[in-house]
Amino acid sequence: MKVFEKSPSFYEVFERKSGPAKEATHYCPGCGHGNIHKMIAEAMDDLEITERSVFVSPVGCSVFGYYYFDCGNFQAAHGRAPAVATAVKRSNPDAIVISYQGDGDLAAIGTAETIHAANRGENITVFFVNNAIYGMTGGQMAPTTMIGQRSTTTPLGRAEQIHGNPIRMAEMLATLPAPTYIERVAVGTSKQIMKTRKAIRKALKIQKEGKGYSFVEIVSTCPTGWKMDPVAARDWLVDDMLKVFPLGVFKDESDNVDEGTWDRSFEGFVPDKVNTYLDRMKSPFDVTEELDLVKDLNCKFAGFGGQGILTLGLFLSQIGMRAGHQVSWFPAYGPEMRGGTANCSVNISRDRIGSPLVDRPNMLVVMNQPSLDAFEKDVVDGGTIIVDSTIVEGKADAKRLNVVALPASDMADEVGTTKVANVVILGAVVAATDAYEPEFVESTLRAVIKKQSLIDMNMEAFRKGYDFVKNGN
Amino acid sequence: MAKQFMKGNDAIIVGALAAGCRAYYGYPITPASEIAHAAALHFPALGGVFIQAESEVSAINMVYGTAGMGIRTMTASSSPGFSLKQEGLSYAAGAELPCVVVNIVRGGPGLGNIAPEQGDYFQITKGGGHGNYRLIALAPNGAQEMCDLTRKAFDLADKYRNPACIMADGITGQMMEVVDIPVPEPIPFDHSSWAADGTAATRKNLVSSIVLEPEELEEHNLKLDAKYREIVENEVLYEEYRTDDADLVVVAYGVVSRIVYSTVDQARAEGLKVGLLRPITLWPYPEKALSALAERVPAFLAVELSTGQMVEDLRLAVNGKAPVHFYGRCGGMVPGGEELLTEYRKILEGGRS
Numbered sequence: 077m078k079v080f081e082k083s084p085s086f087y088e089v090f091e092r093k094s095g096p097a098k099e100a101t102h103y104c105p106g107c108g109h110g111n112i113h114k115m116i117a118e119a120m121d122d123l124e125i126t127e128r129s130v131f132v133s134p135v136g137c138s139v140f141g142y143y144y145f146d147c148g149n150f151q152a153a154h155g156r157a158p159a160v161a162t163a164v165k166r167s168n169p170d171a172i173v174i175s176y177q178g179d180g181d182l183a184a185i186g187t188a189e190t191i192h193a194a195n196r197g198e199n200i201t202v203f204f205v206n207n208a209i210y211g212m213t214g215g216q217m218a219p220t221t222m223i224g225q226r227s228t229t230t231p232l233g234r235a236e237q238i239h240g241n242p243i244r245m246a247e248m249l250a251t252l253p254a255p256t257y258i259e260r261v262a263v264g265t266s267k268q269i270m271k272t273r274k275a276i277r278k279a280l281k282i283q284k285e286g287k288g289y290s291f292v293e294i295v296s297t298c299p300t301g302w303k304m305d306p307v308a309a310r311d312w313l314v315d316d317m318l319k320v321f322p323l324g325v326f327k328d329e330s331d332n333v334d335e336g337t338w339d340r341s342f343e344g345f346v347p348d349k350v351n352t353y354l355d356r357m358k359s360p361f362d363v364t365e366e367l368d369l370v371k372d373l374n375c376k377f378a379g380f381g382g383q384g385i386l387t388l389g390l391f392l393s394q395i396g397m398r399a400g401h402q403v404s405w406f407p408a409y410g411p412e413m414r415g416g417t418a419n420c421s422v423n424i425s426r427d428r429i430g431s432p433l434v435d436r437p438n439m440l441v442v443m444n445q446p447s448l449d450a451f452e453k454d455v456v457d458g459g460t461i462i463v464d465s466t467i468v469e470g471k472a473d474a475k476r477l478n479v480v481a482l483p484a485s486d487m488a489d490e491v492g493t494t495k496v497a498n499v500v501i502l503g504a505v506v507a508a509t510d511a512y513e514p515e516f517v518e519s520t521l522r523a524v525i526k527k528q529s530l531i532d533m534n535m536e537a538f539r540k541g542y543d544f545v546k547n548g549n
Numbered sequence: 550m551a552k553q554f555m556k557g558n559d560a561i562i563v564g565a566l567a568a569g570c571r572a573y574y575g576y577p578i579t580p581a582s583e584i585a586h587a588a589a590l591h592f593p594a595l596g597g598v599f600i601q602a603e604s605e606v607s608a609i610n611m612v613y614g615t616a617g618m619g620i621r622t623m624t625a626s627s628s629p630g631f632s633l634k635q636e637g638l639s640y641a642a643g644a645e646l647p648c649v650v651v652n653i654v655r656g657g658p659g660l661g662n663i664a665p666e667q668g669d670y671f672q673i674t675k676g677g678g679h680g681n682y683r684l685i686a687l688a689p690n691g692a693q694e695m696c697d698l699t700r701k702a703f704d705l706a707d708k709y710r711n712p713a714c715i716m717a718d719g720i721t722g723q724m725m726e727v728v729d730i731p732v733p734e735p736i737p738f739d740h741s742s743w744a745a746d747g748t749a750a751t752r753k754n755l756v757s758s759i760v761l762e763p764e765e766l767e768e769h770n771l772k773l774d775a776k777y778r779e780i781v782e783n784e785v786l787y788e789e790y791r792t793d794d795a796d797l798v799v800v801a802y803g804v805v806s807r808i809v810y811s812t813v814d815q816a817r818a819e820g821l822k823v824g825l826l827r828p829i830t831l832w833p834y835p836e837k838a839l840s841a842l843a844e845r846v847p848a849f850l851a852v853e854l855s856t857g858q859m860v861e862d863l864r865l866a867v868n869g870k871a872p873v874h875f876y877g878r879c880g881g882m883v884p885g886g887e888e889l890l891t892e893y894r895k896i897l898e899g900g901r902s
């Protein structure tokens with residue numbers, strides 16, 4: 077087919093096309109695609125948007141849309157044009173983004189992308205060419221294929237009970253709140269073509285004005301796939317297809333939506349701005365000159381969820397960090413956490429840390445009985461085990477291990493809340509290991525604890541635990 | 550330098566922001582979801598894009614869109630989601646689009662579980678999608694590297710116009726370590742010759758992976774292949790620990806390399822001369838370094854959280870010059886130090902007798 081009266085948005089000569097005939101489109105005679113392309117190009121001219129337009133070609137007969145449109149072009153994977161278009165528009169809200177798709181592309185493999193781009197109200201325009209068949213791959217059934225219609229995969233005709241019914245995308249999408257404009261048009265008669273021209277223009281204008289998602293379904297011909305000559309194809313479109321795919325406007329909010337409503341903003345990369353932002357993420361204390369450390373800590377902290385086991389690990393880790401030491405913290409995650417048990421591994425060292433998992437701890441804290449049962453045997457000989465004796469009834473092996481039993485939960489209650497039992501334990505850990513000076517720990521906690529009202533209680537809890545180990549009270 | 554104690558998964562986003570990544574597209578999946586959580590918080594706050602896509606398929610195609618504009622973009626997922634991205638990655642490689650994809654690998658096949666594994670090595674390094682393409686694949690083993698290698702992945706992706714992948718595991722993603730917060734710098738790449746960003750300047754550009762004529766598609770493939778050779782030549786990264794006099798070189802990456810690292814000194818204390826070579830780039834693989842070591846090292850051992858994937862590359866590198874042993878755990882089981890020491894003893898003492 078030849079395209080006459082070439083518009084400036086259309087290339088004069090289709091240099092990207094392979095083969096010799098670089099002035100004719102690659103479409104079959106009587107195919108609707110060429111005509112529709114032409115109308116889109118004209119609308120781009122009229123609206124003066126060509127220079128900032130991006131045309132996303134799908135997989136299907138219109139995969140070569142980029143042969144023709146003299147604007148930025150993307151070729152997308154089968155069905156994914158709305159996802160590509162979404163990203164292009166979000167990454168440059170000034171661009172005019174067109175997703176051009178066939179029925180297989182839009183209503184079968186790309187159904188999810190189609191619905192969700194519409195549902196997000198992407199400020200893009202989707203042109204949906206419904207020709208009731210898979211053109212490119214050889215005339216197979218499309219989701220829009222008519223009942224009784226023969227295709228290469230429905231040789232006896234499409235049957236409702238075997239293949240389902242033709243899907244009406246315009247009607248379906250019109251049930252969503254976000255889309256601004258949804259219309260079905262056709263290219264069967266010249267009157268229909270005039271309406272199509274108008275609809276295409278309107279859809280792009282809506283996008284240009286930031287009024288949101290626009291969708292134009294164009295009922296079109298595929299003489300080759302239908303195995304008809306172009307005239308018969310046009311008749312079949314008008315007489316048969318439109319019975320199932322009635323023309324009309326299914327949604328139009330364009331007069332009720334303000335210009336710019338659906339414009340989104342995007343800022344490019346400004347290193348200084350990112351720098352300022354990232355700098356705010358830094359820890360609330362400065363790391364000191366590297367302090368001494370009596371010996372490496374390989375800790376396992378275990379108990380019930382809600383006892384602050386993970387936080388205990390985080391506090392100790394941050395103390396280690398502030399002291400300039402190497403630190404790793406690793407929580408049990410996922411199903412391990414079910415049944416209410418929680419544990420974490422903390423390593424602190426002046427040397428590089430190998431495994432973040434602690435399978436042979438030299439410091440074990442247990443805040444419930446199952447944890448004592450599970451982990452005591454893993455502790456290295458001569459290692460320390462700290463037991464919250466308020467909760468844990470069993471006794472650890474004091475011959476093999478340095479056992480510290482303290483009623484941490486009761487001590488926390490005395491401070492004012494059981495919730496600080498983990499900090500009582502922290503005091504015991506620090507005292508039992510002599511890893512850090514208590515004042516250093518306190519000043520770190522002051523920096524780390526966000527709620528000012530909780531600081532005093534935490535200080536008291538820490539001291540209680542620390543003194544218990546140091547002075548036995 | 551500003552420091553923070555952070556999760557590996559969060560460090561990925563810090564690295565990405567510092568690299569100038571402006572758009573994140575993702576779909577929730579454990580154990581990678583924290584990456585999306587951090588992105589949802591930070592990208593919009595910095596004027597960038599965050600979209601929770603309708604699927605991993607959509608997410609990777611959104612990445613394709615932004616990448617095709619010459620803007621830095623990424624997605625992250627875990628194994629089942631990474632499987633869904635394969636078609637999109639093949640398109641991105643074919644269209645030569647720079648982008649970064651993170652896979653926090655979990656137990657498979659199928660729905661598997663959410664525990665750490667390395668069973669996606671083949672998919673990542675051998676091209677899980679269709680056609681002749683490669684992913685640049687980096688394997689961090691700690692929070693700092695989650696940040697730094699993500700940043701590096703963006704540079705490599707831009708330099709070679711190819712997708713780059715971060716392959717990590719649930720442990721590296723979930724654990725917290727001290728991270729030096731990086732200082733962002735301007736991006737030294739100009740994409741105006743090929744990117745289509747919806748401006749007059751790039752009006753003539755086309756982002757596409759379709760090449761209809763066989764002669765032209767062969768040419769395109771050869772061009773990609775030449776690029777991949779260049780990457781193999783220039784971008785291999787690895788780390789060695791006590792391999793100099795080793796009787797056994799253990800090869801491990803990601804979290805496993807940390808476990809092995811812990812065992813090297815322990816083994817030496819027993820008189821077992823063990824060393825570690827850790828691939829940091831999985832593709833390109835440190836083939837030359839391993840081949841050189843094989844000239845004098847009597848035995849190799851691959852340790853993986855899989856039933857034996859990377860070991861195949863190790864065998865190719867060693868090329869029969871020394872025995873290559875394998876020890877793997879999978880399904881979320883992680884070898885302990887003692888378990889590995891037993892393995893070393895078996896190999897070395899067996900070897901001597």
Ligand SMILES: Cc1ncc(C[n+]2csc(CCOP(=O)(O)OP(=O)(O)O)c2C)c(N)n1
Pocket residue numbers: 135136137138154177178179180181182205207209210211212213218298
């Ligand atoms: C993932 C994938 N599956 C299948 C195909 C093969 N394929 C190419 S075009 C097409 C159908 C296109 O039909 P439609 O969207 O109706 O467009 P038309 O050709 O009719 O314009 C199919 C199935 C593909 N390219 N990619």
Ligand code: SF4
Pocket residue numbers: 102103104106107108109137207211212297298299300301
């Ligand atoms: S096969 Fe059908 S849709 Fe494709 S170009 Fe030919 S007529 Fe058009």
